[in-house]
Amino acid sequence: MTAETTAVAEAVPLATIMSVNVRTWLDRNDDGDPITCLMLTYPAPQFDDADPAVVEATMRQVATSLGAVPAGEPVPDVGVRLTTHGGEALLWFPGSFYALKVRHPQWVRALNQCGGALLAVGLDELSQVASVAEVNEYRAAARAAGRMHFALARVGRPIGGAS
Numbered sequence: 001m002t003a004e005t006t007a008v009a010e011a012v013p014l015a016t017i018m019s020v021n022v023r024t025w026l027d028r029n030d031d032g033d034p035i036t037c038l039m040l041t042y043p044a045p046q047f048d049d050a051d052p053a054v055v056e057a058t059m060r061q062v063a064t065s066l067g068a069v070p071a072g073e074p075v076p077d078v079g080v081r082l083t084t085h086g087g088e089a090l091l092w093f094p095g096s097f098y099a100l101k102v103r104h105p106q107w108v109r110a111l112n113q114c115g116g117a118l119l120a121v122g123l124d125e126l127s128q129v130a131s132v133a134e135v136n137e138y139r140a141a142a143r144a145a146g147r148m149h150f151a152l153a154r155v156g157r158p159i160g161g162a163s
Contacts, residue, residue: 010061010065010095011065011093011094011095011096012061012062012065012093012095012096013096014096014098016058016061016062017093017096017098017099017100019042019043020040020041020042020043020062020100021039021040021041021042021043021126021128022038022039022040022100022102023038023039023041023135024036024037024038024039024102024104024107025037025039025107026107026110027118029118033114034110034113034114035114035116035117035118036107036110036111036114036116036117036118037117037118037120038091038102038117038118038119038120038153039119039120039121039122039135039139040059040062040100040119040120040121040122041059041121041122041124041125041126041138042055042058042059042122042124042125042126043125043126043127043128044125044126044127044128045125050125052124055123055124055125056123056124059121059122059123059124060123062093062121063121063123063149065093065094065095065096066078066081066093066094066119066121066151066153067094067151068119068120068121068149068150068151069149069150069151070146070148070149071142071143071144071146071147071148071149071150072146075118075150075151075152076151076152077151077152077154078119078151078152078153078154079153079154080092080153080154080155080156080157081119081151081153081154082111082116082117082153082154082155082156083099083155083156083157084108084111084112084155086105086108087103087104087105087108087109088101088102088103088108089101089102089104089107089108089111089155090102091119091153111155112155114155115154115155116152116153116154116155117152117153117155118150118151118152119150119151119152119153120139120148120149120150121148121149121150122138122139122142122147122148123142123147123148123149124138124142124147126138
């Protein structure tokens, strides 16, 4: 093992977890089966300009914490990172006592049926009020430029989680 493979990612701070943009949708995998998708992006500030280096560093930390890899690489299965209760899902970040809550009952229902979700982490900012067309453009451009990271997360109870 090298130092790189034994290094533990620094826990994502609560402030980051609370501030990331969350977008959900249902897509199809390569076999045509439905898969739930959850994309995390850095929120574009309303009045100020964000420092691109800070944005990238923050989102790289999120991607690394979740075990996500750049587009084009084989997507890793990072195990249980999602739990559900009623119409809510929680995305757990390793090393953190906090989770990101996703309140979207239809998406959560689909997530439970699929058993997991494709996590997508964008390295650039995206407005919280971006239109569907703008989000699709962001996704395509980020993927093509290697600025979108992916991981497959399972639904279950995290090791050490509450009973």
